[in-house]
Amino acid sequence: MRISPLIDRLIESLQALPGVGPKTATRTALHLLQHNREGARALAAALSDAADSVRRCRSCRTLTESDFCGICANPRRDAAVLCVVESPSDIVAIELAGSFSGRYFVLHGRLSPIDGIGPEELGLTELPAHVRSSGAREVILATNPTVEGEATAHYIKESLTGTAAEVTRIAHGVPLGGELEYVDGGTIAHALQGRRSVD
Amino acid sequence: MRISPLIDRLIESLQALPGVGPKTATRTALHLLQHNREGARALAAALSDAADSVRRCRSCRTLTESDFCGICANPRRDAAVLCVVESPSDIVAIELAGSFSGRYFVLHGRLSPIDGIGPEELGLTELPAHVRSSGAREVILATNPTVEGEATAHYIKESLTGTAAEVTRIAHGVPLGGELEYVDGGTIAHALQGRRSVD
Numbered sequence: 394m395r396i397s398p399l400i401d402r403l404i405e406s407l408q409a410l411p412g413v414g415p416k417t418a419t420r421t422a423l424h425l426l427q428h429n430r431e432g433a434r435a436l437a438a439a440l441s442d443a444a445d446s447v448r449r450c451r452s453c454r455t456l457t458e459s460d461f462c463g464i465c466a467n468p469r470r471d472a473a474v475l476c477v478v479e480s481p482s483d484i485v486a487i488e489l490a491g492s493f494s495g496r497y498f499v500l501h502g503r504l505s506p507i508d509g510i511g512p513e514e515l516g517l518t519e520l521p522a523h524v525r526s527s528g529a530r531e532v533i534l535a536t537n538p539t540v541e542g543e544a545t546a547h548y549i550k551e552s553l554t555g556t557a558a559e560v561t562r563i564a565h566g567v568p569l570g571g572e573l574e575y576v577d578g579g580t581i582a583h584a585l586q587g588r589r590s591v592d
Numbered sequence: 593m594r595i596s597p598l599i600d601r602l603i604e605s606l607q608a609l610p611g612v613g614p615k616t617a618t619r620t621a622l623h624l625l626q627h628n629r630e631g632a633r634a635l636a637a638a639l640s641d642a643a644d645s646v647r648r649c650r651s652c653r654t655l656t657e658s659d660f661c662g663i664c665a666n667p668r669r670d671a672a673v674l675c676v677v678e679s680p681s682d683i684v685a686i687e688l689a690g691s692f693s694g695r696y697f698v699l700h701g702r703l704s705p706i707d708g709i710g711p712e713e714l715g716l717t718e719l720p721a722h723v724r725s726s727g728a729r730e731v732i733l734a735t736n737p738t739v740e741g742e743a744t745a746h747y748i749k750e751s752l753t754g755t756a757a758e759v760t761r762i763a764h765g766v767p768l769g770g771e772l773e774y775v776d777g778g779t780i781a782h783a784l785q786g787r788r789s790v791d
Contacts, residue, residue, distance in 0.1 A: 394684055394687050394688055395662060396655070396656070396661075396662070396680070396684070397646070397655070397656040397657055397658065397661065397662060398657070399638075399641055399642045399645055399646055399657045400642060400646060400655060400656070400657075402638045402641070402642070403638040403639060403641075403642040405638075406631070406634045406635040406637075406638035406639075407635060407638075409624070409628055409631030409632065409634065409635055410609075410620050410623075410624070410635075411619065411620060411623045412616075417611075419681070419684055420610065420681060421609050421610060422642070423655065423679070423680050423681045423684070424609075424610045424681075425608070425609070425639070425642075425643070426642060426643070426646050426655050426680075427655065427679065427680065427700065429608055430643045432605070432608030433608065433639045433640075433642070433643040434639070434640060434643050435605050435608065436605040436606065436608055436609075436636075436639055437635075437636040437637070437639035437640035437643070438605075438636070438640075439598075439601045439602040439604075439605035439606075440602060440605075440624070440632045440633070440635055440636035440639070441632075441633060441636035441637075442598055442601075442602075443598045443599060443601070443602045443621070443624075443625060443632070444624070444625070444629045444632040444633050444636065446598055447596070447598055447599060447625050456595070456596070456599060456622065456625050456626065457595070457596040457599070458596055458597070458598045458599075459596065462595075462596065463594060463595070463596060480622070480626065481595070481622050481625075481626065482618070482619060482622045482623075485593055485595070485618055485622070488593050489593055501626065
């Protein structure tokens with residue numbers, strides 16, 4: 394339904410947000426205009442400032458507006474352990490888990506020749522030099538357990554053979570609190586394959 | 593978790609959107625910055641343009657950037673029937689139903705003395721004159737079936753006694769497709785009270 398050109402444009406633009414369709418966009422637009430114009434203006438400014446200034450950390454490639462992100466700039470983060478992830482949101486998930494104190498390297502994707510995404514696009518051509526210069530002793534591959542994520546992990550493992558770092562892969566298996574009965578077959582196969590002796 | 597000042601501010605600002613908490617905001621911010629900066633910039637412009645220019649229709653008080661909204665400016669809409677609603681999103685819902693060809697009057701709320709919302713705030717002081725000058729023969733009260741919505745409907749009914757318009761209330765009862773078994777008691781009471789003879 395058409396409301397007015399400006400409101401229609403706002404509804405259309407709100408659908409750039411992931412998971413927002415026409416209905417949510419309409420409700421959101423009317424809510425902001427009726428009850429929270431200051432919020433709308435603050436969001437507009439935050440969006441345009443971030444879109445203009447956020448770029449990639451010069452060390453780990455995550456998103457930041459500074460030359461180096463907070464983690465790379467933090468001298469207390471252990472440079473000896475480097476965790477390779479597909480995207481900045483993976484860093485958020487790992488940081489929230491709170492048990493990792495090393496550094497990261499963000500691919501911004503995974504190898505996908507069909508989409509024209511090769512090693513260059515993922516920063517993989519710089520990774521061996523990065524591992525050498527950072528003195529990392531261990532590189533943890535935390536790409537997702539999809540076909541492309543596994544292929545990417547495999548590629549990275551190969552490309553790091555010349556370095557001194559041990560290359561490891563995060564464990565994939567039954568999630569905590571997950572019941573075998575409800576876990577998919579692929580996960581169970583992974584969990585069986587990755588079994589460890591009980592000490 | 594802190595990511596960077598600009599990204600944190602974007603995550604904070606995104607929470608002005610209804611139903612968006614810290615998790616969705618974080619995912620949304622990173623998604624836009626990684627994959628859709630053009631969408632983020634377009635959304636920023638649409639938000640600030642709408643926040644600056646959208647005001648109320650001079651006739652029906654709905655949201656629009658013009659003096660008169662599309663419905664009020666449309667000569668084919670029947671001025672003889674005026675539907676009073678609480679908010680612009682109610683107009684969207686009624687228009688999508690597609691069976692109403694009259695005009696609207698938007699209260700932007702309902703009577704709520706506790707929140708300091710009286711007749712003046714809802715445009716009710718202008719409503720009788722509006723009904724007279726528009727020549728409306730019927731005023732349909734479509735405020736919500738809440739205590740405050742009913743009180744508002746009652747107030748409007750009283751305030752229009754001097755006018756020539758018949759005042760009606762939309763029916764409240766079991767929704768189409770709703771099964772009695774799953775409908776709440778208040779709705780069933782309404783449906784019984786509003787029963788009509790079968791012809």
